[in-house]
Amino acid sequence: DAKTTQPNSMESNEEEPVHLPCNHSTISGTDYIHWYRQLPSQGPEYVIHGLTSNVNNRMASLAIAEDRKSSTLILHRATLRDAAVYYCILRDLHKKSSGDKLTFGTGTRLAVRP
Amino acid sequence: SAVISQKPSRDICQRGTSLTIQCQVDSQVTMMFWYRQQPGQSLTLIATANQGSEATYESGFVIDKFPISRPNLTFSTLTVSNMSPEDSSIYLCSVGGRRETQYFGPGTRLLVL
Numbered sequence: 631d632a633k634t635t636q637p638n639s640m641e642s643n644e645e646e647p648v649h650l651p652c653n654h655s656t657i658s659g660t661d662y663i664h665w666y667r668q669l670p671s672q673g674p675e676y677v678i679h680g681l682t683s684n685v686n687n688r689m690a691s692l693a694i695a696e697d698r699k700s701s702t703l704i705l706h707r708a709t710l711r712d713a714a715v716y717y718c719i720l721r722d723l724h725k726k727s728s729g730d731k732l733t734f735g736t737g738t739r740l741a742v743r744p
Numbered sequence: 745s746a747v748i749s750q751k752p753s754r755d756i757c758q759r760g761t762s763l764t765i766q767c768q769v770d771s772q773v774t775m776m777f778w779y780r781q782q783p784g785q786s787l788t789l790i791a792t793a794n795q796g797s798e799a800t801y802e803s804g805f806v807i808d809k810f811p812i813s814r815p816n817l818t819f820s821t822l823t824v825s826n827m828s829p830e831d832s833s834i835y836l837c838s839v840g841g842r843r844e845t846q847y848f849g850p851g852t853r854l855l856v857l
Contacts, residue, residue, distance in 0.1 A: 672850060673851050675847075676845045734788070
């Protein structure tokens with residue numbers, strides 16, 4: 631299974647943009663890039679996902695490199711509520727056995743300063 | 745979306761005993777999963793709970809230690825058997841297959857003394 635590499639921790643100031651990087655140099659052509667986050671004392675929640683093109687939703691934007699070997703989750707204006715552990719996960723949606731489950735790495739712990 | 749509840753939310757147990765954790769979903773779902781999150785660590789998948797058949801366990805997890813039931817499409821239980829302090833973790837259930845968003849329950853915090 632393709633692996634992802636993320637920085638252990640990052641800090642941001644409130645109301646400033648945050649760019650969370652993820653490297654996935656062994657990504658396969660059918661791997662989708664998913665981001666989940668885990669707020670303190672809660673289960674993980676879905677943030678965004680994409681395959682090749684950049685994606686936007688109400689929570690964040692996902693910028694995917696042209697060679698797909700890296701991606702960046704962008705929070706446009708960080709709030710204190712965005713302090714969480716962010717997980718970048720590859721998921722092959724065409725493979726039933728491996729695509730059904732999520733394989734979590736260590737993630738990036740984001741701290742937001744007031 | 746799916747709303748998931750877990751019972752109990754937390755428990756403190758004595759070593760050698762067993763605890764059964766319940767996971768209830770507000771709608772019928774095909775795929776249900778159980779994860780473990782040890783203190784300060786990331787999530788690790790324990791097993792896929794299959795409706796009407798035996799659960800599918802990941803490497804390092806066995807049915808005798810973590811028996812799972814899935815009697816219908818909205819409910820599952822995970823039992824942590826013959827507990828030791830190393831079993832102290834957060835146990836989470838989730839739902840959602842590969843073409844769906846996965847939704848997670850709030851977790852069950854277990855402390856084994």
